[in-house]
Amino acid sequence: VNASELKKRLVQIVGAENVSTESVDLLCYSRDASENVGKPDIVVWPNNTSQVSEIMKLANELRVPVTPRGAGTCLSGGPVPARGGILLVMTRMNKILEVDIANLQVLVECGVVWQDLNNELMPYKLFLPPDPASKDACTIGGCMAECSGGIRAVKYGTFRDWTLGLQVVLPNGEVIETGAKTRKGVSGYDLTRLFIGSEGTLGIITRARLRIFPLPRHRLVMSAYFDSMESAGKAIFRVMTSDLIPSAAELMDKQTVEAVSKFMKMEFPECIALAIFEFDGSSLGEVKRRIRQARKLCEREKATRVDVSETVEESDRLWQARKSAGPALATLKPSSLHEDATVPTSRIPEMLTRIEQIAQKHNVLIPTFGHVGDGNLHPIILYDERNPDEKKRAEAATTDIFRAAIELGGTLSGEHGIGLSKAPFFSMEHSTQEIEIMRKIKNVLDPNNILNPGKIWAGA
Numbered sequence: 001v002n003a004s005e006l007k008k009r010l011v012q013i014v015g016a017e018n019v020s021t022e023s024v025d026l027l028c029y030s031r032d033a034s035e036n037v038g039k040p041d042i043v044v045w046p047n048n049t050s051q052v053s054e055i056m057k058l059a060n061e062l063r064v065p066v067t068p069r070g071a072g073t074c075l076s077g078g079p080v081p082a083r084g085g086i087l088l089v090m091t092r093m094n095k096i097l098e099v100d101i102a103n104l105q106v107l108v109e110c111g112v113v114w115q116d117l118n119n120e121l122m123p124y125k126l127f128l129p130p131d132p133a134s135k136d137a138c139t140i141g142g143c144m145a146e147c148s149g150g151i152r153a154v155k156y157g158t159f160r161d162w163t164l165g166l167q168v169v170l171p172n173g174e175v176i177e178t179g180a181k182t183r184k185g186v187s188g189y190d191l192t193r194l195f196i197g198s199e200g201t202l203g204i205i206t207r208a209r210l211r212i213f214p215l216p217r218h219r220l221v222m223s224a225y226f227d228s229m230e231s232a233g234k235a236i237f238r239v240m241t242s243d244l245i246p247s248a249a250e251l252m253d254k255q256t257v258e259a260v261s262k263f264m265k266m267e268f269p270e271c272i273a274l275a276i277f278e279f280d281g282s283s284l285g286e287v288k289r290r291i292r293q294a295r296k297l298c299e300r301e302k303a304t305r306v307d308v309s310e311t312v313e314e315s316d317r318l319w320q321a322r323k324s325a326g327p328a329l330a331t332l333k334p335s336s337l338h339e340d341a342t343v344p345t346s347r348i349p350e351m352l353t354r355i356e357q358i359a360q361k362h363n364v365l366i367p368t369f370g371h372v373g374d375g376n377l378h379p380i381i382l383y384d385e386r387n388p389d390e391k392k393r394a395e396a397a398t399t400d401i402f403r404a405a406i407e408l409g410g411t412l413s414g415e416h417g418i419g420l421s422k423a424p425f426f427s428m429e430h431s432t433q434e435i436e437i438m439r440k441i442k443n444v445l446d447p448n449n450i451l452n453p454g455k456i457w458a459g460a
């Protein structure tokens with residue numbers, strides 16, 4: 001493609017101020033929060049749906065790849081332009097179009113930041129429950145494309161569970177609306193959920209209609225300390241299979257607790273594992289009763305200490321600490337692989353033990369934390385990419401972690417997506433027939449393979 005022709009045509013669509021070929025922009029938009037790198041040829045910031053549609057028509061005409069991007073917090077390389085071309089930054093489409101209190105729903109543009117939406121809902125005592133730890137930056141479009149989860153997914157589910165409908169620009173530039181305004185709807189195939197979790201490969205989500213929910217009046221947080229990962233895993237399993245229904249059930253291992261403690265300048269008691277539970281509800285007495293029960297279950301699994309946060313500030317500080325786990329661990333080594341292998345709840349203790357064994361076998365550091373209540377672990381494989389031997393061992397350990405998750409009936413990714421990072425392993429989890437159906441769906445919507453090529457399965 002003639003680069004100056006491409007730029008000229010894009011400027012006609014969005015204006016010169018919304019197009020860049022400056023090397024600093026090409027460099028900044030060549031990465032997400034993972035280890036992947038890929039440079040775009042041109043960066044474009046559309047302002048509305050019709051501009052996105054025109055861009056897709058042009059890209060098809062000139063056969064130029066397009067990679068959509070929100071805030072770039074992805075941990076699997078999804079917004080990294082694997083084959084160059086146009087990098088489409090969706091952050092300027094950031095209007096909250098409707099807050100419909102009567103129907104408990106909102107209509108937002110894809111570039112709205114999660115925290116901005118929730119700040120808007122706060123005065124109404126409403127919220128959007130799935131809450132990725134990247135919430136200060138991540139966009140609704142990115143959350144849709146990854147079907148993000150987060151800490152409260154254990155009780156409230158992921159973005160898939162809160163989406164009523166979407167506006168999508170298809171790879172050929174056509175604009176469609178999926179879903180309905182109603183809370184229920186079984187009218188035809190569920191196209192909304194086809195696009196959710198499709199990692200920006202099937203269409204560009206420009207608007208989303210989301211359900212919202214009353215903020216629970218009370219939330220209490222309990223921290224339980226253990227002297228083995230297995231005991232912590234068993235305690236979490238017990239709480240998850242009781243009728244206590246926590247709104248969060250998180251775990252941090254010793255290395256994570258130490259890193260967070262340094263990073264956040266917070267003191268934690270000595271432990272091998274720290275489990276953090278949150279219980280919410282409209283009656284304080286009821287929330288306290290569930291906390292007492294959960295404490296008993298943890299003590300039965302040999303918790304060495306159990307604390308309940310007395311104030312909202314104390315709870316918030318603990319959540320801030322938990323949410324800083326990734327950045328805190330990233331200070332320990334120059335390179336890291338952030339995984340999110342996920343197993344069924346009953347296999348959590350076994351998976352934790354398997355990760356410890358894998359770290360020993362390959363002699364690499366694998367601190368682990370995560371949304372353990374729903375089996376969603378975040379083993380972080382730390383290494384120094386300047387040391388080829390250590391890099392090799394880190395990659396071998398990662399493969400073993402994926403294999404262990406699959407053997408235990410789990411999945412490669414609970415919430416971060418496959419992207420580039422896990423594409424080579426995709427067939428470990430999915431049959432040839434399944435991948436073939438996915439390929440066919442992709443081909444129907446994007447016959448020229450224009451939209452975010454190279455992602456999800458090897459050779460895409």
Ligand SMILES: Cc1cc2nc3c(=O)[nH]c(=O)nc-3n(C[C@H](O)[C@H](O)[C@H](O)COP(=O)(O)OP(=O)(O)OC[C@H]3O[C@@H](n4cnc5c(N)ncnc54)[C@H](O)[C@@H]3O)c2cc1C
Nearest residue numbers: 070071072073074078133134139141142145148149200205
């Ligand atoms: C510190 C940290 C903590 C995190 N914690 C969590 C967590 O708790 N839970 C969780 O689930 N994830 C978490 N993540 C991962 C990440 O934040 C989420 O996947 C997030 O939803 C991505 O949003 P984004 O706007 O940054 O999207 P991007 O990273 O820009 O893009 C993500 C994917 O979406 C596609 N995309 C973006 N916008 C659109 C659009 N409008 N239409 C179609 N496709 C689009 C991109 O092509 C890409 O494939 C975390 C990441 C970091 C760095």
